[in-house]
Amino acid sequence: xxxxxxxxxxxxxxxxxxxxxxxxxxxxxxxxxxxxxxxxxxxxxxxxxxxxxxxxxxxxxxxxxxxxxxxxxxxxxxxxxxxxxxxxxxxxxxxxxxxxxxxxxxxxxxxxxxxxxxxxxxxxxxxxxxxxxxxxxxxxxxxxxxxxxxxxxxxxxxxxxxxxxxxxxxxxxxxxxxxxxxxxxxxxxxxxxxxxxxxxxxxxxxxxxxxxxxxxxxxxxxxxxxxxxxxxxxxxxxxxxxxxxxxxxxxxxxxxxxxxxxxxxxxxxxxxxxxxxxxxxxxxxxxxxxxxxxxxxxxxxxx
Numbered sequence: 534x535x536x537x538x539x540x541x542x543x544x545x546x547x548x549x550x551x552x553x554x555x556x557x558x559x560x561x562x563x564x565x566x567x568x569x570x571x572x573x574x575x576x577x578x579x580x581x582x583x584x585x586x587x588x589x590x591x592x593x594x595x596x597x598x599x600x601x602x603x604x605x606x607x608x609x610x611x612x613x614x615x616x617x618x619x620x621x622x623x624x625x626x627x628x629x630x631x632x633x634x635x636x637x638x639x640x641x642x643x644x645x646x647x648x649x650x651x652x653x654x655x656x657x658x659x660x661x662x663x664x665x666x667x668x669x670x671x672x673x674x675x676x677x678x679x680x681x682x683x684x685x686x687x688x689x690x691x692x693x694x695x696x697x698x699x700x701x702x703x704x705x706x707x708x709x710x711x712x713x714x715x716x717x718x719x720x721x722x723x724x725x726x727x728x729x730x731x732x733x734x735x736x737x738x739x740x741x742x743x744x745x746x747x748x749x750x751x752x753x754x755x756x757x758x759x760x761x762x763x764x765x766x767x768x769x770x771x772x773x774x775x776x777x778x779x780x781x782x783x784x785x786x787x788x789x790x791x792x793x794x795x796x797x798x799x800x801x802x803x804x805x806x807x808x809x810x811x812x813x814x815x816x817x818x819x820x821x822x823x824x825x826x827x828x829x830x831x832x833x834x835x836x
Contacts, residue, residue, distance in 0.1 A: 555615065568613060573745070594703075594728060601765075611704060624673060628670065633677075635652050654703070661703040661704070681724035756825060767820065
């Protein structure tokens, strides 16, 4: 990961801070299985520098941005860069304090605490990835207040007070406009530094495609990246909803092409059919037609 950051042009002084952090907070052997091994890498020098600097300074991160900006990819990458075990928490209607901190259970005939992900992060110095934090209930948010501010502690009713490990950090993500989301309250927002995630650039998307599909021809890598940017522009202009703006869907479509499926049928499965409105599906098809031929053959796409 450090070599990747060097290739992205991240400042050498910031890279030294990562090495210093890792030397001061080595991960126990029993927890090394929890250090992520990212499949995808985040491309964006400025965002990398901002995120790393914030974490080195002991801050928690809130990654805010629309769909397909790489929020979860960056969160996973950061845990890997700092070589810290990570725990993922997906907030939904049934996520409560017991889910986050832990609950009583019986072990060997005695009552014991089954530790939750926030407790484990605090105890072991992990990176807690709080996915879609603006879907959390008030009860869940209250748990985080003392954990995320200067107190850096957790009071467990019936148990001791837990001080956060000095390496513990929390990285939250949120996306406005999804069903079930709401405005983040000021008390919680003030406990994070906020990065407004930019849309992926054409250059970054080409790098992502070439890394995932080394045999992909440069011409088609450029065309697929351009296609995604065309759909992005249509969404920004209000002509399309964001349903077809699906980076995972684009990667899935190229994967299907590599397996032998004709290219337009693969794009239909990965992008076009993500919308359930027939008029919108036709618009996405028209965008594809302006960039790509009516028959996309395997031997043309993959060198």
